[in-house]
Amino acid sequence: MEIVILVVVIAVVALGAIGGLVVSGRKKKAVPPAGQAQAPAATRAAPPVEPQVGEDADGAPEAPGRTVTEVGLPEAPEVREAPTAPEAEAEAAAAPAEPEIETPEPAAGRLVRLRARLSRSQNSLGKGLLTLLSREHLDEETWEEVEDTLLTADVGVGPTQELVERLRERVRVLGTRTPDELRGLLRDELLTLVGPDLDRTVHTETRGPVDRPGVALVVGVNGTGKTTTTGKLARVLVADGKSVVLGAADTFRAAAVDQLETWGKRVGARTVRGPEGGDPASVAFDAVKEGTEESADVVLIDTAGRLHTKTGLMDELGKVKRVVEKQGPVDEVLLVLDATTGQNGLVQARVFAEVVDITGIVLTKLDGTAKGGIVVAVQRELGVPVKLVGLGEGPDDLAPFEPAAFVDALVDGD
Missing domain, CATH: 1.20.120.140 (SRP54, nucleotide-binding domain)
Incomplete structure (x- = not known):
């Protein structure tokens, strides 16, 4: 028993001695002597440090610094240089040119x-x-x-x-x-x-106050050539030495307004227009007002091309005429009919005559058809004369209707 106790004591003493040697070895290894190489970083535990910036930061930068001249600056926005003379001419040619003022052919x-x-x-x-x-x-x-x-x-x-x-x-x-x-x-x-004795004069002389121009309304169904006829009639009047103002009262078709304005520019006639879809009666009123202020001889008003079956639109046409008459009487109301429509054209004529007092008829597209008898039929239907005829698409293919020349063409043709 004593022997066992002695062995245990010896073992405890030996373990204590070995533990002291290990601790002593670790303390001696903490700071190596001067001149001796340090252990590799992988085997050395670095103490925790506070993160630092700028010159106080440890270690070398990842890449060498760049000078101001080496740093790329953002590109300046491109400044377009003024076009040279040839370039300016090319740009002007590409833009739509204003139509030159023409001298219409005499009647x-x-x-x-x-x-x-x-x-x-x-x-x-x-x-x-x-x-x-x-x-x-x-x-x-x-x-x-x-x-x-x-x-x-x-x-x-x-x-x-x-x-x-x-x-x-x-x-x-x-x-x-x-x-x-x-x-x-x-x-x-x-x-x-x-009817050789009918008065076929297009009345563009005012019958009201002397300080107001003559006023003519041009009415008809879309597709009959109404806007084109208005422009061609302006050429006829300018060729006769009259000054003309055009009223673009077909506000529901922007193309018709632009077309009429182009016709006007060709002969130096001013066009009064309003906003698209605006009140046609307001445009017609303004056209007569400006024509009066400019001392024009004639005001031609192109109305909207209405279907004769649309009662509301036809009533609006009557409104246009009434509004214009607040400044004086309308001197001429020309109904434009397509000569190729035959009896359907008579139906159109009848309804228009019920809304506004038609004073004259313009027959378009009379060329290329043997149905010239529409001249007789429409005059008999409305009791008013055919005053103008259109015989082509050229700018001067509108002329006063002459009964004798028309009949001679029927019986003495080539």
Whole structure:
């Protein structure tokens, strides 16, 4: 038992001695002698330190510093240089140029050219009638063909019956029917139908106060050439030495307003316009007012092209006329009709006449169709004359209507 106790004591003493040696070795290893290399960083525990910046920071910077000249500055915004003379000319050429002021063709020269064109386009009616009347035997079947030819040319039922009755009577009395006699006979009867004694003057002279210009309203359905006719009529008036102001009262179509303004610029006529979708009556009123202030001779007002079936829009057209008349009477109301629409054009004419007092008719697109009888039919329907005819798309293809020239073109065509 004593032996066991002794062994335990010896073991405890040995363990204590070994522990003291280890602690002593660690203390001696904390600071190495001067001149001796330090242990690798991987085996040395660094004491915790406070983070520092600037010159107080330990260690070398990750990359060498750069001088001011080495630091890239932000690029300055690009400054566009003033265009050189050639560049300025190129830019000016690219921009839409203002139309040059033109000198319209005088009415006399225009009529000579239009007579020839009318003759080429309308003579089929006259040739057909002369062929039928030249038959040896004018029986009932032949007269029915004459009647059908006139109806096909849109002369209308009433005028056709009148013409056939007079032709039958005169042929019976005449007895002989040489080509020249027949041509003269047909010309006389057609001229009577067209109405050579009607007043076809476009009234642009004011009938009211002397300090107000003449006022003309141009009305009609879209697609008949209404805006173009207004522009061409301005050319006719300028060619006659009159000063013109245009009123762009078709405010629902920006293209129509721009088109009318272009027509005006070509002849030096001012165009009064309003905001898109604005009140047409207000634009018409302003046009007459400015025309008066500028001492213009004529104010032409292009109204909105309304469908004759739209009652509300037609009422608005009547409002335009009433508003304009607050400054004085309207001197002319021109209804523009497409000659190719035939009997449908008569329906349009009838409804427009109920809304505004039509004083004259403009027939457009009279070239290229043998339906010249619409002249007779529309005059008979409205009781007002055809005053102007359009025979093409050229700027000067609008001329006063001359009954004798029209009938000559029918019966004496090429």
